Amino acid sequence: MTPTKTAPQNDLPEVYIDDILMTLKYFTDEHEVHLKIIDPQVCMNCESKPCVQFCPVGAYRTQDGGTVQIAFQSCVECGTCRVLCPNSNISWKLPRGGYGVAYKFG
Amino acid sequence: MSTKEKLTFDVIVVGAGLAGSAAAAIAARNGLSVAMIERGQTPGSKNYFGGALYTHSLLEIYPDLWDRKPPLERPVTESGFWFLSKDGMVRATVQGGKMQNDPIDAYVALRAKFDAWWAEQAKKEGVFIIPKTVVVDFIREDEKVVGVITDRPDGEIYAPVVIICEGVNNLLTQKLGLAKHDLKAHASALAVKQLISMPAETINARFGLPSNEHGLAASVMGDVSMGLPGLGFLYTGVDSVSVGVGVTLEALTKAGIKPYELLQRYLNHPMIAPMIAGGRLMEYGAHIIPEGGWTTMPKLYTDGALVAGDAASMVNALHWEGTNMAIMAGKAAGETAVEAHQKRDFSAKSLSAYRARLDKTFVMTDLHQYRNLSHFLKSRPDFMNTYPAFLNDALGMFFSGFGKPKKQLYKDILRSLTDRRPLVKAAGDMIAFGRTIMGF
Structure with missing residues (x-):
């Protein structure tokens, strides 16, 4: 789904972030999730859901019914969501040692 | 805790980035046993920047840098600003002259490759690197930091001094109360x-x-x-x-x-x-x-711990400096750890020598000078759109106004500014810019 754009100028190109993420290498932790929504109800009540916009890998997506789901596998551990979630509703940890994004070039 | 002997080093460094590997190398070179803990698969795999590294800082740690064949990309022989309008560009770059200093002052680099090499140099100094390991907390005795707890089973590691180079998401620095709040x-x-x-x-x-x-x-x-x-x-x-x-x-x-x-x-x-x-x-x-620099800098030391690099908000956003500050801070932290071991005093008072060392370098003087930069950029948006667009218009008109009376041309150019921003306000912006970068 394409959220409405509220940009100062509405001339942003549409980007399929999943194609870009193909260039990234990850070691996915199958046993532990490092990013979690603390209270799903809070997200349902959150009108703006800015996480859907600001996450640089588009890991936050809204679901039917207004909940937010995190594709933690594509997280690059930047920290933006922890700082910007208006409800501080994200439990943000580093992935366990060795897991997560592994930049090949950097 | 098992009855096994405690795993103990003279120094623990958290994070094998630019600051961490510099701190670890200096400490190990001076005879200390150093464990450097890195959360990535290998040093560098979590690190990311623009960007360029500054030769002066690399030489500060390894005077024989060039013999070590650092994996750098191109030397920066042309540098400057590009001002973009919607469909044009004014370039103000410099090349030749001082850009040909020997050695060249900056090199483009890719961090995954470079930081792996940077850590490898620290290893050659005797640093013990522990990769794929996250430091989750500190071990404290009487409020003093005496080690770290990692995410490995029985993952406690002890050292009388811990140098925190955890990067921009400085959750450990916050945990110690050195940073009073999360990133702004x-x-x-x-x-x-x-x-x-x-x-x-x-x-x-x-x-x-x-x-x-x-x-x-x-x-x-x-x-x-x-x-x-x-x-x-x-x-x-x-x-x-x-x-x-x-x-x-x-x-x-x-x-x-x-x-x-x-x-x-x-x-x-x-x-x-x-x-x-x-x-x-x-x-x-x-x-x-962490562009806040001075304004968001945590306290740099406490009993048994020091903070360096991005974790300490050491960035000068205007000059694209940060990597060099991280390395200089890592060096100062490493030296302070060595001195603390000589004195056998790891108290905050003893470790405050780190801050004193940094105060004598460009790191602290520059960060202090540019302390208002973030606020300036936020409060003067015209620098982000009006002036770059004006510059494009002004030069565009100057170089296309052939066959027109030049008096009219200059009036037109001036009007393309005043249409966007009254002259008084523009003058005010320039003065504010000057004050900000001079640190008044």
Whole structure:
């Protein structure tokens, strides 16, 4: 789904972030999730859901019914969501040692 | 805790980035046993920047740097600003002259490769590297830090001094109370970048570089950030170009834009697109830059611990400095750890020598001088759109006004400024800019 754009100028190109993420290498932790929504109800009540916009890998997506789901596998551990979630509703940890994004070039 | 002997070192360094490997190398070189704990698969795998490294700081740790064959890309022989309007560009770059200093002052680098090598040099000094390990907390005795708890089973490691080089997400620094709060949205920038591969000859031809031994570093202002407080950049590697844009977290979320769309908009710009046409995307990434510098700097020491690098907000956003500050701070932290061991005193008072060391370097003087920069960029948005656009108009008119009376031309040029911003306000902006960078 394409959220409405509220940009100062509405001339942003549409980007399929999943194609870009193909260039990234990850070691996915199958046993532990490092990013979690603390209270799903809070997200349902959150009108703006800015996480859907600001996450640089588009890991936050809204679901039917207004909940937010995190594709933690594509997280690059930047920290933006922890700082910007208006409800501080994200439990943000580093992935366990060795897991997560592994930049090949950097 | 088992009855096993405690795993103990003289120094623990958290994070094998630029600051960490510098601190660890200095401490080990002076005879201390050093454990450097890195959360990535290998040092460098979590690290990301524009960007260029500064030769002076690398030589500070390894005077024989060049014999060690550092994996650097191109030397920066041309550097400057590109001012983008919606469909044009004014370039103000410098080449030749001081850009040919021996050695060249800055080198383009890719951090995954470079930081792995940087850590390898520390290992040669005797540092014990523990990769794939996250430090989750500290071991404290009587309020003093005496070690760290990692995410490994029985993962306690002891040392009388811990040097925290954990990077921008300084949760450990916060845990110790050295940072009083989490990152501030107005003082942190999210930078996103694409690494685009192109043949070296193509890069040479498109950027006017005589050979692979020449490189360009451009700071890009104006249309690139859509008027938001932020900057774009472009760096030439040997056979790749790093192109990215960073804006403050606050502006990003207020504008409600997607960072990767802002980046794509920049890559699509009519002046930028031909430079990278035909290139292949090698890697995308994102990282926060702690641009608050002085204003968001945590306390740098406590009983048994020191903080250096991005974790300590050591960034000068205007001059793109940060990597060199991290290395200088790492060195000062390493030296302080050595001195503390000589005195057998790891108290905050003893470790305050770290701050005193840094105060004598450009790190603290510059960060203090530029302390108002974040606020300035936020409060004077005209620097992000009005002036770059005016500059394009003014020069465009100057060089196309043939056959017109020149008096009228100058009036037109002046009007293209005053239509956007009254002269008094523009003068006020310039004075404010001067005051900000001079640190008044």
